[in-house]
Amino acid sequence: MTPLDIALVSPRIGAEVRGLDLATLDAGGAAQLRAALWHHRVLFLRDQHLDDASHEAAACLLGEIAPYALHGGGDALLEMDAAHGGKANVWHTDSTFEAEPPLIAMLRAVVVPAVGGDTLWANTEAAYRALPLPLRGLADALTATHSNAYDFAGSRPGVTRAAAERYAERFTTAQVFRTAHSVARPHPATGEPCLFLGNFVTGIEGWAATEASAVLGALQAYVVQPENTVRWRWRAGDVAIWDNAATQHYALDDYGEAPRVMKRATIRR
Numbered sequence: 107m108t109p110l111d112i113a114l115v116s117p118r119i120g121a122e123v124r125g126l127d128l129a130t131l132d133a134g135g136a137a138q139l140r141a142a143l144w145h146h147r148v149l150f151l152r153d154q155h156l157d158d159a160s161h162e163a164a165a166c167l168l169g170e171i172a173p174y175a176l177h178g179g180g181d182a183l184l185e186m187d188a189a190h191g192g193k194a195n196v197w198h199t200d201s202t203f204e205a206e207p208p209l210i211a212m213l214r215a216v217v218v219p220a221v222g223g224d225t226l227w228a229n230t231e232a233a234y235r236a237l238p239l240p241l242r243g244l245a246d247a248l249t250a251t252h253s254n255a256y257d258f259a260g261s262r263p264g265v266t267r268a269a270a271e272r273y274a275e276r277f278t279t280a281q282v283f284r285t286a287h288s289v290a291r292p293h294p295a296t297g298e299p300c301l302f303l304g305n306f307v308t309g310i311e312g313w314a315a316t317e318a319s320a321v322l323g324a325l326q327a328y329v330v331q332p333e334n335t336v337r338w339r340w341r342a343g344d345v346a347i348w349d350n351a352a353t354q355h356y357a358l359d360d361y362g363e364a365p366r367v368m369k370r371a372t373i374r375r
């Protein structure tokens with residue numbers, strides 16, 4: 107099998123895979139992508155122009171599809187439409203409120219603004235390794251609580267109440283999850299400890315809210331250090347595949363009312 111043609115996008119996280127057509131992906135190619143993912147944490151593929159069927163088929167080859175938990179287990183693909191509150195401009199790991207959060211996500215750009223609307227990813231495994239030893243010991247000892255009762259839209263400035271309510275309804279009414287995960291969580295595929303935090307964290311087990319928020323903020327600062335991130339300038343048709351166990355991401359909201367539509371498949375394991 108020919109090796110993947112991979113070019114780093116930034117030194118610590120992110121690589122572009124060239125010359126691969128996801129519409130004709132096979133099991134061997136999917137295994138190569140998974141292996142590359144545990145190294146680079148997010149892979150970018152230009153000009154794929156998948157439709158829903160080919161997106162879902164490629165995701166199925168990467169692993170076991172996880173229908174979005176908050177949609178009652180229906181659709182394999184989640185649409186994120188900026189016009190309907192689908193703006194994820196907070197640092198988060200997807201669905202950490204689930205007992206087994208998805209391991210991989212595969213996002214395709216359907217409509218993107220002419221300028222703006224980039225997405226950032228941060229390497230939470232590198233962030234763990236960068237912690238000074240005393241902080242690492244603290245992370246090793248802590249368990250964080252996660253819940254979807256906290257919604258994206260409601261927490262952002264400049265979002266109309268109606269848009270926030272629409273989004274909150276979609277996001278929280280299906281079921282409220284409350285889950286606890288180790289702050290230093292072993293990666294399900296590689297075993298490496300990763301800082302497992304993000305916007306769905308509601309606190310630290312056994313700690314008061316104010317103390318928890320100070321410590322969580324100190325740990326999160328290592329995650330989002332600029333050197334620890336990569337930024338992708340989308341073109342319609344691009345696909346990003348990320349290791350959801352070892353990354354956080356943030357979709358920039360800097361494009362006003364311009365349309366932006368993304369679709370995501372999530373893979374449980």
Ligand SMILES: O=C(O)CCC(=O)C(=O)O
Nearest residue numbers: 194200213225357368370
């Ligand atoms: O819109 C984006 O770029 C990312 C949205 C997001 O958070 C996701 O698809 O999980």
Ligand SMILES: [Fe+2]
Nearest residue numbers: 194199200355
């Ligand atoms: Fe996300």
